[in-house]
Amino acid sequence: MPAYLDHAATTPLAAEALAALTRELARTGNPSSLHGSGRRARRAVEDAREALAAAAGAHPSEIIFTSGGTEADNLAVKGLYWARRAQDSRRTRILCSTIEHHAVLDTVEWLERHEGAEVAWLPVDSDGVLDLAALAAELERDPESIALLTLMWANNEVGSIQPVAEAVRLAHAAGVPVHSDAVQAFGSLPVDFRASGLDAMSISGHKIGGPVGVGALVLGRAVTLTPVQHGGGQERDVRSGTLDTASIAAFAAAAEAATARLGEETARITALRDRLIDGVRAAVPEAVLRGAPGEGRLPGNAHFTFPGCEGDSLLFLLDLAGVESSTGSACTAGVPRPSHVLLAMGLDEDTARGAQRFSLGHASTDADVDALLAALPGAYARARQAGMAGHESSIQTAGTVARRNALG
Amino acid sequence: MSGGVDSAVAAARAVEAGHDVVGVHLALSRMPGTLRTGSRGCCTIEDSRDAWRACDVLGIPYYVWDFSERFKEDVVQDFIDEYAAGRTPNPCMRCNERIKFAALLEKAIALGFDAVCTGHYAKVITDADGNPELHRAADWAKDQSYVLGVLTHEQLKHSMFPLADTPSKAEVRAEAERRGLSVANKPDSHDICFIPDGDTAGWLAEKIEMTGGDIVDETGAKVGEHPGANAFTVGQRRGLKLGTPAADGKPRFVLEIRPKENKVVVGPEALLAIDEIRGIKVSWAGLPIAEIATGADFDCHAQVRAHGDPVPASARMEHDAGSGELVVTLAEPLRGVAPGQTVVLYQGSRVLGQATIDAARSLQRAAL
Numbered sequence: 001m002p003a004y005l006d007h008a009a010t011t012p013l014a015a016e017a018l019a020a021l022t023r024e025l026a027r028t029g030n031p032s033s034l035h036g037s038g039r040r041a042r043r044a045v046e047d048a049r050e051a052l053a054a055a056a057g058a059h060p061s062e063i064i065f066t067s068g069g070t071e072a073d074n075l076a077v078k079g080l081y082w083a084r085r086a087q088d089s090r091r092t093r094i095l096c097s098t099i100e101h102h103a104v105l106d107t108v109e110w111l112e113r114h115e116g117a118e119v120a121w122l123p124v125d126s127d128g129v130l131d132l133a134a135l136a137a138e139l140e141r142d143p144e145s146i147a148l149l150t151l152m153w154a155n156n157e158v159g160s161i162q163p164v165a166e167a168v169r170l171a172h173a174a175g176v177p178v179h180s181d182a183v184q185a186f187g188s189l190p191v192d193f194r195a196s197g198l199d200a201m202s203i204s205g206h207k208i209g210g211p212v213g214v215g216a217l218v219l220g221r222a223v224t225l226t227p228v229q230h231g232g233g234q235e236r237d238v239r240s241g242t243l244d245t246a247s248i249a250a251f252a253a254a255a256e257a258a259t260a261r262l263g264e265e266t267a268r269i270t271a272l273r274d275r276l277i278d279g280v281r282a283a284v285p286e287a288v289l290r291g292a293p294g295e296g297r298l299p300g301n302a303h304f305t306f307p308g309c310e311g312d313s314l315l316f317l318l319d320l321a322g323v324e325s326s327t328g329s330a331c332t333a334g335v336p337r338p339s340h341v342l343l344a345m346g347l348d349e350d351t352a353r354g355a356q357r358f359s360l361g362h363a364s365t366d367a368d369v370d371a372l373l374a375a376l377p378g379a380y381a382r383a384r385q386a387g388m389a390g391h392e393s394s395i396q397t398a399g400t401v402a403r404r405n406a407l408g
Numbered sequence: 409m410s411g412g413v414d415s416a417v418a419a420a421r422a423v424e425a426g427h428d429v430v431g432v433h434l435a436l437s438r439m440p441g442t443l444r445t446g447s448r449g450c451c452t453i454e455d456s457r458d459a460w461r462a463c464d465v466l467g468i469p470y471y472v473w474d475f476s477e478r479f480k481e482d483v484v485q486d487f488i489d490e491y492a493a494g495r496t497p498n499p500c501m502r503c504n505e506r507i508k509f510a511a512l513l514e515k516a517i518a519l520g521f522d523a524v525c526t527g528h529y530a531k532v533i534t535d536a537d538g539n540p541e542l543h544r545a546a547d548w549a550k551d552q553s554y555v556l557g558v559l560t561h562e563q564l565k566h567s568m569f570p571l572a573d574t575p576s577k578a579e580v581r582a583e584a585e586r587r588g589l590s591v592a593n594k595p596d597s598h599d600i601c602f603i604p605d606g607d608t609a610g611w612l613a614e615k616i617e618m619t620g621g622d623i624v625d626e627t628g629a630k631v632g633e634h635p636g637a638n639a640f641t642v643g644q645r646r647g648l649k650l651g652t653p654a655a656d657g658k659p660r661f662v663l664e665i666r667p668k669e670n671k672v673v674v675g676p677e678a679l680l681a682i683d684e685i686r687g688i689k690v691s692w693a694g695l696p697i698a699e700i701a702t703g704a705d706f707d708c709h710a711q712v713r714a715h716g717d718p719v720p721a722s723a724r725m726e727h728d729a730g731s732g733e734l735v736v737t738l739a740e741p742l743r744g745v746a747p748g749q750t751v752v753l754y755q756g757s758r759v760l761g762q763a764t765i766d767a768a769r770s771l772q773r774a775a776l
Contacts, residue, residue: 386518394514395514397563399505
């Protein structure tokens with residue numbers, strides 16, 4: 001069994017979720033049907049909706065089930081932008097942090113390219129935390145022109161928790177609605193939608209022990225949203241499509257379990273993570289922890305840059321040693337690009353290329369951390385060697401032979 | 409792994425032979441194209457996915473290594489510079505020399521690998537002392553030893569070509585089909601990978617500043633004007649637009665490009681026949697044969713392009729000339745030999761080594 005240190009990518013299915021999933025998958029019934037089978041399915045969906053709402057601090061009617069976090073982000077950002085602009089054509093500005101997940105980032109950029117949006121990119125500090133003064137300044141500048149603010153709850157790469165409550169207070173004072181991508185935060189931190197004051201919030205099933213392919217947009221009852229996906233009018237007419245009863249039931253079961261265990265799990269995972277961080281620093285003193293320190297980051301997140309090496313070399317060598325981690329950044333056709341989050345935090349490209357994220361979750365144990373700490377020094381030394389390679393070739397080539405002969 | 413059938417089957421054979429194999433796709437552009445349209449371009453998303461899918465089927469890890477900066481400098485810019493200097497380079501050879509079997513190999517060795525394994529049709533034979541020799545593939549029609557002729561002893565020691573003994577490409581496709589590799593029927597790539605539409609002249613015209621100049625005949629007399637010497641290649645007949653006809657009324661061909669004088673030299677077809685080649689940047693594919701050190705003549709076959717027929721020749725090294733020059737006297741004249749091209753020498757199926765052609769001499773022309 002490899003040591004799995006990539007829970008931020010996806011985390012194993014919780015036992016409760018597996019039970020709910022297999023139970024519901026074996027049954028037939030469209031929750032929109034009016035007969036007995038339909039009613040039974042509807043009951044399962046509505047039970048799940050209530051359970052999930054309770055876990056997220058929301059009213060059941062505020063839960064809009066989606067196919068996952070990406071769909072929830074798209075629906076929130078596009079839906080809010082279109083609805084707000086429809087109410088007042090001056091509202092074309094989007095305030096967006098520079099460290100958002102691509103599901104938000106690329107949606108905002110798409111609105112910029114195709115829907116006449118004007119984007120104010122909000123900077124972060126070197127810990128990857130939103131600059132509230134910059135937000136305040138943008139809000140002050142012509143608030144009537146702002147469609148929405150979108151700010152993630154906690155960053156998926158470096159784990160930094162964002163000042164969502166303060167941002168909401170500032171934005172609401174200027175009459176601007178706020179969406180937050182809470183995909184990484186929900187299930188790892190206390191997330192209370194009502195207390196946060198947010199207008200919309202995205203959450204995902206498979207990051208908390210639920211199945212892949214299900215998520216939700218938590219949408220305040222008073223908030224109007226233009227639908228992205230049209231059809232049968234399910235989910236408050238905001239998100240059409242037959243509801244996936246089994247996945248929804250499993251998502252809710254996972255959310256209930258995660259929320260019930262949140263206190264003890266946070267303490268356990270935080271301790272494990274701190275041991276991991278201390279161990280990495282002891283094994284590789286050159287490694288630099290990125291993101292906010294201590295309480296300022298997700299309990300399960302440890303993110304480092306390792307100088308002089310490529311993140312993907314390190315990932316490969318750790319994988320070879322049975323330790324599964326991530327560089328934390330997305331790929332285009334598989335081409336590793338330096339992370340936009342690290343660049344936003346002020347790192348240069350070379351430093352950013354040495355990134356490695358280790359993320360813990362409900363299934364993590366001491367043995368996982370031990371495996372990493374055992375494999376890391378050798379893997380780092382080797383990755384560093386490979387990082388030096390490929391600049392001036394040490395391999396004898398026709399070119400180097402010719403140059404050497406020319407020199408004498 | 410390019411995403412093509414050859415490298416997929418090569419990887420499959422390496423896995424089957426018991427090696428610990430990891431698939432690597434080279435990202436040679438930071439801005440990979442979208443989906444393939446028409447002819448195959450360089451590292452498209454589809455190619456990357458095809459390579460990835462092959463790795464899935466083989467059950468091996470897959471990585472994309474970004475050598476786009478090195479590729480831009482060492483291959484693309486070199487290609488432009490060589491053309492700008494009036495020479496005709498072979499970018500695939502440059503890529504083998506500097507990227508696949510240098511930058512990539514070096515990174516691989518640093519990461520703990522022993523060899524780079526590719527889908528090239530060529531063969532490495534290792535003698536009892538562990539010294540590698542490079543040979544033609546069993547199927548001479550598909551043989552790619554020419555573009556590997558630039559590899560050195562050290563590079564060959566870390567090279568594996570599992571397709572060496574394959575009787576034909578059809579066999580490779582059938583094997584891919586058998587192994588459940590979806591690329592079994594993917595078309596071959598032919599063009600220069602970084603010029604996706606295949607229009608080399610058009611691509612170069614955007615990169616190289618063209619200045620008009622004179623077209624002269626073999627005697628040096630002006631017979632026309634050209635819009636830019638770099639647009640011509642040795643052996644070219646069409647598009648010269650010569651005002652003055654040749655004395656004998658026969659068609660004229662480009663014999664030479666003189667970038668420094670910005671002149672294009674034309675003449676009768678007979679003068680295209682090259683009898684002697686002088687090569688620089690010489691390298692030996694494995695241990696050099698004894699005559700290399702002594703400077704003695706040796707019999708061999710010379711090949712000047714990837715799919716050209718080899719001709720019998722006699723060669724020798726001249727060591728007094730700086731870094732050493734290779735002199736190849738051709739027993740049968742070759743047409744259309746241009747500086748910048750590579751001459752690869754063979755003895756039987758064995759590749760001896762290669763040199764970059766610096767000068768191509770026609771005895772008939774020299775006698776004028």
